[in-house]
Amino acid sequence: MTKLAGESGTGFKKRLSMSTSNPKYGTINFELVGRWLHLPAEEDGPFWALNLMKYHEVAQYADGRESSITGAEADDAYAPIGPLAAVGALPSLLANVTAQPNGEPDWDRIAIVRYPTRASFFEMQERDDFKDAHEHKEAGMEFTIVMGCQPLSTSEASKEDGELVMRVMRFVEGTTEAGADPEGVTPVAHFEVEGVIVGDKRRWDHVRFDRATPEAIAALTEVEGIEEQVITVLGRPFIERIVESVVKI
Template sequence: MAEQLEHPYGTINIELVGAWLHMKPEDDGCFWALNLMKYVEVANYDDGREAVSGKAADDTYAPIGPLAAVGAEVAYLGDVKDQPLGTPEWDRVAIVRYPTRASFFAMQERKDFKEAHVHKKAGMDFTIILSCLPNTHDEAASTDGDLVLLIDKGTEDVFASVSGATQVALFDVEGVIIGDERRYDRARFVRVTDDATMASLVSAAENAEDAQILVLRSFIDKLVDTVVTA
């Protein structure tokens, strides 16, 4: 029997994953896996190797080879430099565009991915991974100001009425792949250039259950490009 990966950093959403496993190939297609990551202070390796930080362990994990092998691409990578709203206090955000759900499963079975995964297991305290589908995007969006990730749920889009923020991309959340009991409906990336707009975003969402506002420091930003070229 093939070795099964352990995921101590979150609970797999059996309902969503089960639906994917039964998805017909003609119904499958691109999705964007949005990863919210919180690290342990010191990585916990089962083999007792020299201690490094959880973040350093995740840097070692970086499964670029396995992703490329299944046709996936890193669309975004950035650290969280401020978090006006939401729990827990996240450390990093990453987004990967997968060509299909089937490719996501195929990667989990690769030997090179399993070998790299030991670092993620050692360094990650908790993660939420959302399966997202593009709704709208703006290729000409300004790059001025901070890139801010807004996540919310429910029929009311709590951030839609806030003026002053430049929308970069809006994604509909298909479902939680791994995480906890929380569920979400939208993930929006905007640019914010002033404190008043940020305060308005926080005010709009302060009574919204489980909403998240994350201010990001970007290292890789091909988010809109990966939507355009999908």
């Protein structure tokens, strides 16, 4: 009998089949999630979940309690470090956004987590410690996009190469690549987007992490072949092991 990737997340699969509701912070891509739940285990493998996060100014708890903490502080209380470790996932990047030259909405924080399999992603959703903390995410998050990605390339770059910049791109229809980057951009890690897990109706093709000089950052909005993109400049990361997460699978 063929084992399905989602067998370890059968509870999640049952809840999904019984509901078409969405969390208040985004729309679930039921088509993608359904494919993953029925993916044979032998075809499953690592994927990188990119999280773009926009917070409420003040946390909004579903039970109506008065709150004096920010949305970001509520998300800090949610931070599922234990559940992630339990399923073998590796937090690969966590950084606040310090500037956003392009794209909408205005994002507050970016994170990447490498999961060993899609099945492990569903397994985490069923853990009691994850579900118990999820109220804090619901309270803190105004909107999020979570997308599944696969690595295309990595390279070593240093702080001397400029600011850490993330770009999420959708190419012009009919094309599979953007134009050349301006001088002053040093690649760190580039990913192909498999699909949006939670978000809105927008489709994305590539995610790029680079180091870039101020002049290059200003020129990134002029790169050809891109229909839509989000460009964020990231502050000093709390966690930064993107390259390690790809190289040491």
